[in-house]
Amino acid sequence: MKHLLDINDLSKKEIEQIFKLTDKLRNKKTNLLKQKTIGLLFAKPSTRTRVSFEVGMVQLGGHALDLSGAKMQVFSGREAISDTSKTLSRYLNAVIARLYSHEDLLELAKHSSIPIINGLTDFNHPCQALTDLYTVKKEFGKLKGIHLVFVGDGSDNVCSSLIQACYKLGVKITVATPRYYPPDAEILKRTHHHATVTDNAKQAVKNADVIYTDTWISMGQEKQKVERKRRLVGYQVNAKLLSYAHPQVRIMHCLPAHRGEEITDRVLDGKHSIVFDQAENRLHVQKAILYLLLK
Ligand code: CP
Ligand code: NVA
Numbered sequence: 328m329k330h331l332l333d334i335n336d337l338s339k340k341e342i343e344q345i346f347k348l349t350d351k352l353r354n355k356k357t358n359l360l361k362q363k364t365i366g367l368l369f370a371k372p373s374t375r376t377r378v379s380f381e382v383g384m385v386q387l388g389g390h391a392l393d394l395s396g397a398k399m400q401v402f403s404g405r406e407a408i409s410d411t412s413k414t415l416s417r418y419l420n421a422v423i424a425r426l427y428s429h430e431d432l433l434e435l436a437k438h439s440s441i442p443i444i445n446g447l448t449d450f451n452h453p454c455q456a457l458t459d460l461y462t463v464k465k466e467f468g469k470l471k472g473i474h475l476v477f478v479g480d481g482s483d484n485v486c487s488s489l490i491q492a493c494y495k496l497g498v499k500i501t502v503a504t505p506r507y508y509p510p511d512a513e514i515l516k517r518t519h520h521h522a523t524v525t526d527n528a529k530q531a532v533k534n535a536d537v538i539y540t541d542t543w544i545s546m547g548q549e550k551q552k553v554e555r556k557r558r559l560v561g562y563q564v565n566a567k568l569l570s571y572a573h574p575q576v577r578i579m580h581c582l583p584a585h586r587g588e589e590i591t592d593r594v595l596d597g598k599h600s601i602v603f604d605q606a607e608n609r610l611h612v613q614k615a616i617l618y619l620l621l622k
Contacts, residue, residue: 329620330436330443334453334491335517341619342495346461348615349608358388360621363420368411368435369395369446370402370426371546375582376446376454379609380423383617386610392419412438420621427547442620449484449547450511455581456488458612460496462605463537466577474499476535478528479562479589480555482508485541485581494518503531507558528562532572539579540564540589556588565591569599577601 381391400406412435421442426432429450436443464470477486481504493500501523525531543559544552578600586592
């Protein structure tokens with residue numbers, strides 16, 4: 328039994344195994360997880376993570392339960408995380424959890440006798456980063472020599488997992504972010520300062536194969552909206568920024584996008600964008616993760 332709470336829970340070999348399995352299970356409907364049930368314990372909204380795990384489970388012959396928001400005692404503060412975890416362990420084969428606090432996720436995992444898969448916390452988003460590097464590999468046919476440049480909020484949960492995944496798989500990563508939002512210090516330390524951090528987005532994208540961005544206002548940060556928009560305004564991924572990059576550069580975004588904020592319509596819908604291939608790959612990669620942890 329194994330949890331997936333952080334990229335660090337996986338070895339390089341296991342990630343490569345996930346990518347191979349992804350290719351194998353892509354577009355296949357099987358009965359590999361027949362009679363197995365997962366619960367989607369989501370405290371925050373989700374389109375891609377929730378739907379891709381649910382559809383993925385169905386395509387593997389299993390079943391998924393939506394345990395989001397007001398449906399659950401734990402989210403109305405009427406039940407301890409530990410008791411919820413112990414109870415769900417008696418019914419389900421795995422839980423996909425999207426929570427605010429990462430400590431709450433660790434608490435859930437601590438009391439669980441079934442795999443807990445992190446579907447995003449305020450701290451990280453490992454399933455997203457796995458899909459992202461799978462997508463880069465598919466797009467370029469390799470990971471070796473690729474340079475990914477994250478532009479925007481360096482303290483972002485997706486950015487944290489990307490730094491870890493790039494470190495593990497030997498992909499060069501640069502984070503272009505204003506000084507207010509450096510990447511998480513613990514992540515930088517754990518990855519032996521593999522990522523280059525700069526506040527110069529124009530310079531950073533010059534040698535980029537991929538420019539990646541995410542929202543400036545993550546779920547739970549709504550009160551900081553005005554300040555964040557003011558501080559991040561120079562970090563929009565737009566046609567001007569693209570003009571400094573290689574003509575073949577690809578644009579990625581985990582979605583949901585806040586069009587006109589961190590990215591313009593022209594770039595998101597333009598010829599460099601691979602965001603919907605990236606979104607589709609969530610489904611294929613989720614299936615591999617489910618199979619690996621539940622088989
Ligand atoms: N990228 C991602 O996790 O999207 P959702 O919030 O829609 O799940
Ligand atoms: N950083 C974003 C990611 C959404 C998938 C958020 O946490 O809202």
